[in-house]
Amino acid sequence: MSTRPFIIANWKMNLLPDEASQAMNSLVACQKRYSKGLERYSLIVCPSHESISRCNNVLGKKSSPIALGGQDCFWHDKGAFTGEISPISLERLGCTYCILGHSERREILGETDAMIQKKVAHLCAATSLTPIVCVGESRKERNSGRVRSVLKRQLRSALSHVPRRRHVVVAYEPIWAIGARHPITPKECAVALAYIHEQCQGLGIPRMYRAVVYGGSVTHDTVLSFLTKGVSDGVLVGGASSKSAEFHSLLRTIAKIV
Ligand code: PGA
Numbered sequence: 001m002s003t004r005p006f007i008i009a010n011w012k013m014n015l016l017p018d019e020a021s022q023a024m025n026s027l028v029a030c031q032k033r034y035s036k037g038l039e040r041y042s043l044i045v046c047p048s049h050e051s052i053s054r055c056n057n058v059l060g061k062k063s064s065p066i067a068l069g070g071q072d073c074f075w076h077d078k079g080a081f082t083g084e085i086s087p088i089s090l091e092r093l094g095c096t097y098c099i100l101g102h103s104e105r106r107e108i109l110g111e112t113d114a115m116i117q118k119k120v121a122h123l124c125a126a127t128s129l130t131p132i133v134c135v136g137e138s139r140k141e142r143n144s145g146r147v148r149s150v151l152k153r154q155l156r157s158a159l160s161h162v163p164r165r166r167h168v169v170v171a172y173e174p175i176w177a178i179g180a181r182h183p184i185t186p187k188e189c190a191v192a193l194a195y196i197h198e199q200c201q202g203l204g205i206p207r208m209y210r211a212v213v214y215g216g217s218v219t220h221d222t223v224l225s226f227l228t229k230g231v232s233d234g235v236l237v238g239g240a241s242s243k244s245a246e247f248h249s250l251l252r253t254i255a256k257i258v
Contacts, residue, residue: 006234009241020051037255056094069097121161139176177216
């Protein structure tokens with residue numbers, strides 16, 4: 001796995017296929033313009049499933065170093081599972097990463113820890129995709145002092161069947177900071193990330209096989225506070241990544257730091 005900081009764009013369901021391929025075209029141009037500074041990062045874009053193929057065509061034509069990821073997938077490759085996404089299909093469509101356990105899926109679609117565990121385990125067993133496993137507490141859990149217990153429960157469940165020497169990205173995404181006005185403070189973030197590292201180590205995932213990134217209201221204004229001073233191994237950007245002008249400005253900001 002890359003040892004460069006990750007910049008992961010989660011486009012959610014914000015762009016229709018033609019909008020996604022347009023956004024990918026302009027992102028490729030932006031990446032080229034700032035390639036010298038951006039070479040220091042690993043840039044991954046997760047479009048919605050129906051846009052992946054078109055985005056992959058854009059990347060292939062331009063020989064771009066941008067990687068693709070899915071936003072979710074099922075724990076079987078084929079079968080009578082109406083509406084589900086096969087992890088193998090993601091791989092064939094050109095993805096090398098896949099987000100699993102995003103809080104919007106946990107909250108809106110009722111995904112449980114047990115389901116996420118099966119997804120992570122199957123993805124690791126059946127494909128070479130790297131899982132981007134999302135964890136994070138709600139506002140209520142935070143206010144009642146349960147951040148550590150929630151993270152511990154989610155990580156123990158999601159990562160318990162990850163084979164040895166398998167790379168994993170963990171995204172710490174406190175639910176209350178997603179789509180919010182302000183992200184978590186870098187100080188609070190560093191505390192949570194240190195705890196996540198400790199848990200991953202205890203689960204037998206050595207440092208060289210894991211990256212722990214932060215997600216939740218990251219914009220061009222705040223991105224540097226999470227990337228500098230070793231606060232995190234990267235960022236997962238949601239809303240701001242599907243608005244081209246905003247995302248390009250974020251990339252310009254990080255490309256310029258020395
Ligand atoms: P946000 O979303 O950047 O819009 O807060 C992050 C995410 O949900 O992955």
